[in-house]
Amino acid sequence: MDDDRAAAVAGCALLGAQGMHAVHATNALSALTELTGGGFEAVLVDTDLPGLDGVDLLGLLRARHPDTPVLAMCGQARPGLAGRVLAAGGGDLLRKPVSATTLRQALRRTEPFTIPS
Template sequence: MLRVLVIEDDGETAAEIVEDFSAAGFAVTLETDGPAGLARAQAEPFDVVTLDRMLPGLDGLALLDRLRAAGVSTPVLVLSALSSVDERIRGLRAGGDDYLSKPFFAAELRARVEVLARRPSDRDITVLRFADLQLDLIGRAARRGERLLDLYPREFKLLEFLVRHAEQVVTRAMLFEQVWGYRFDPGTNLVDVHLGKLRRKVDGPGEPALIHTVRGTGFVLRAPGP
C-alpha cells in the first residue's frame, strides 16, 4: 500500500485529494500547516509527499529546504497556484521531484504520485558514480578511476553534492546551505577556498577537468567532452 503524506491547508482541496487517494487504496496522512507537515515528514516513512506551495506557519519551499537539509529523501510533489516557469524552477531547485500547478485533475495528480513512488529511493543508493568518479557513501571513500582521493569530510560532502547535481550549475548560496548549513551568505570566500582544494584533488595532472567555475554564478560538475 502506497503511503502518502498530504500537506495542504485548503480544506476543500485537501478533502478532494484525500478522498481520491483513499479510493485508489493509498494510505493517506493529512497535515494542514507547515510546521506540522515538516515534523510528520521527518518522523514517519512515506513513499511520496504532496506539498502545497503556500502554507501557514512555514512556506512550502522553506519546508522542503529543511526536509532535504535534514537528509529526508522522500519524493516530493509540489502543488501550487503559482504556475510561472520561474516558480516551477524554484520548486524543483528547492528539492522538489515534481511540480503540478493548481487547478489540476485528480487523475493526473494520482498518476504523478504513482510515478514518483516507483523511482528508486536515494536511501537505497550506497554508491554514486559520475564519469570516472565513484563515491562510496557508506565507506565515505572517493575514487577517480583507479586513484583514491584523499578527502576531508567537508570535501567529501562537497563532492557528493556536486555529483548528486551533476551537469547542473550550483550556486555558492546552495553550497553554503546544503554543505555548511548556513541560511545566509557569511560574506567570505569559504566556498571558493574549499572548491579550489577539492578541484586540485579531483582533477589530477593530465586528467580532463570535471569541476568548472561558472563566472558570477557558481560551479558545475561536467563530464569531459568526446
C-alpha cells in the same frame, strides 16, 4: 500538506483512490512533526502556505528525508516557481485542482516510489 481544508480533503481522497493512506497537515510545523517518524511513501506540498512557504518546507523535507519523493502543487503559477521547486528537490509542480490522472502520472515519475498501472 495544504492549509486549504477543501483542497486537502480532495487531495486525501485522490491519494486514497491510488491506494494510499493520506495524512493531512495544515502548516509546515505540523508537516515536519508528522514526518518525524518516517514511513511516508511520498509527500504532496502546497507552495502557498502561511508562515514558512511550501518551497522552503520542501527543501527542509528533502534535507531530512532525502529518500521520500516530494511533489509540489500550486493554485496560481508564478514566474520561476517551477524552477524553485526543482532547485529545492521537488519532483514535480502540479497545478490545482489536481486530477487523479495528473497525480498518478506525477507519482509514477518519482523515484523510488511506484504505483501500479
